[in-house]
Amino acid sequence: MRPPRIITLLTDFGLSDPYVGVMKGVIAQVNPAVQVIDLTHQIPPQDVSQARFALMSAYAYFPAGTVHVAVVDPGVGGTRRAIALAFGNNAAAPLGFLVGPDNGLFSGVLAVQPAIAAVELTNSAYWHQPMPSQTFHGRDIFAPVGAHLASGIPLTALGQEISGRSLVPLSQSHPLQIESAGDQGQRITGCVQAIDHFGNVITTISGEAVIAPGWSVIVGDRAIPSGFTYGAAGSGDLIAVVGSHGWVEIAVNGGSARACLGLSLGDSVQVIVPK
Amino acid sequence: MRPPRIITLLTDFGLSDPYVGVMKGVIAQVNPAVQVIDLTHQIPPQDVSQARFALMSAYAYFPAGTVHVAVVDPGVGGTRRAIALAFGNNAAAPLGFLVGPDNGLFSGVLAVQPAIAAVELTNSAYWHQPMPSQTFHGRDIFAPVGAHLASGIPLTALGQEISGRSLVPLSQSHPLQIESAGDQGQRITGCVQAIDHFGNVITTISGEAVIAPGWSVIVGDRAIPSGFTYGAAGSGDLIAVVGSHGWVEIAVNGGSARACLGLSLGDSVQVIVPK
């Protein structure tokens, strides 16, 4: 018998209550051999957009077939659908599975990976028994469904098939704007999509857009030079790099770019790419 | 050979020091095949009452036979006893085991589950060697004892049997008060027993008391209507629900009831149940 797939957990539950531990207990009730890895549980409460970014940054670093259970779920108990889906280029061996509420949480992964199949979680045989609560579907639906999926239950057994095109999108409020900057080259305008624990500011501008040497970032009236490593800047100085997740990122060598620049999520950022 | 039981850990150690990791290392020294699940390590320092609530909310969601090691231990090194016990209705197959200091931590679980047998941890053969410190019994006594219990050592080998009735209780400072509210029906007065990461306020009033439709919560001079889901209230509005742990809970749809009402642990809360 093949070992079960790995489950990752991503929530906004924090770590001060036993909610995450309880989800792991329910998984172990279904199959104690499943290995669970925490992505993070410190998504700001109900911030679907930050959860989307975290999942998109992380999924590629797990073994093929990993089941990602993500629960940032402001609509719990209401009319939003509970879903599971498989993604990747090989229908016979999915790159991974996604389990959670249909609220846009998975739209980041699905922007780069095709959905193979999707279901609405309607088969209560795979839920925690007796009846699910109306306030904690992480425990009562998503954790047990994830555990069954990790144990080899086929996706299509979990509920009714739905179209991948029917999934709720997450509106990107700031699409990239690309324009000529005259002699300077090209100007790409994006925004801040995440800020990490170190205060590194991660933009919506892909690193693939800035392969020309000499690119720089403009924030307000500051021009920030680019480099390959944080240490290419002097200690305490600003630097723009293509970060480990592939996005243009602003950092301070040994400090916090967030604190230095006063940037917040959604703030506008420009990149100048020379001719 | 059957696989080892699962161990859960619940402490007030926080996550900034390696104390919790060290407990897991000691467990792995005894038996690297034991699976450990964290309940939480962010109980406020020395708050036995919050630890009691967290354990009571969580134990039922783990496989039968799980060993719950809980260390919130203001009396470490003093005269309080170190104990382990089995609970449930089947002496041959306990629902679970509890390991930790005898300070009332387990009184929540034992209010709903009968103790099968209890021992004082007097057999140092199952402790970390050489001698336990006087300040970290989590590492030196409770973790290794939990690991041996999870590995199949019988409870009675761990020390001298004691009576379940001899365990230290935790005084409930606010027992429920139930009285007539005239034409309105019945008034139940309890208090706040926990506030979670989302700011949801969890009372001492059981959901079983409020099965009549139309029940509501009174806090000060505010009446809060009840519903089945957070989303039954308008965005930013207060709502009372029976929470996922079975207690009457006050929430704000998309916000924090704690912040909205300014409630603290122990504050009085009333429920009105119509005739």
Added chain:
Amino acid sequence: MRPPRIITLLTDFGLSDPYVGVMKGVIAQVNPAVQVIDLTHQIPPQDVSQARFALMSAYAYFPAGTVHVAVVDPGVGGTRRAIALAFGNNAAAPLGFLVGPDNGLFSGVLAVQPAIAAVELTNSAYWHQPMPSQTFHGRDIFAPVGAHLASGIPLTALGQEISGRSLVPLSQSHPLQIESAGDQGQRITGCVQAIDHFGNVITTISGEAVIAPGWSVIVGDRAIPSGFTYGAAGSGDLIAVVGSHGWVEIAVNGGSARACLGLSLGDSVQVIVPK
């Protein structure tokens, strides 16, 4: 086949981003059977000294052969070496392995344990593919190298052997000072090397120095009596103990010595040991 070794993780990544989860994913890609235990991820950003202390306090409580991957890495992408080493007294069965940047992080463990062999991580066959980023060697080099080491790849396969004497030391800014205090006995002057989650203040003075009964701690103009347990002091009172990690520690029974004394890392502390 023998089961893989355990890996511990120690970083300054925090838990709000998925960085730690991603390292675990990369480990599982190499070998899903490896068990990972978190020491802590809440080392203050880039504080190599606190990471050194945490690792030194924890390593002894893990099974022989455990692989400790530690990533507090202000020089990532620059010229600092990436290293791995084996330590202990038995070259055929190392007590443990250390993997991380060569910046002094391991100097605490190596102050008490001899290095058996050390390598610079130059063999990219054991790195995450395709090319490592210049900003996240935890994911791209240290996690996969740790996973291969835990799976039985010999240390010497990971890169070029280097001398243990060539490792970067971490300067101890406050060596102990021992002098006569006349009739009072001996005065040992050290400093604060760590403060834990409870506010316990851990000094650089080893407990082995204070075996004489009646020793006390002097902070400013306060004399703090010693005892064996926190509870030997009255509730809210200061007490000096030899802590669970073996160092002289100042605590408050049921409170925070940090808050009570206003001490910070590096502050001077004296111990008086009577004749």
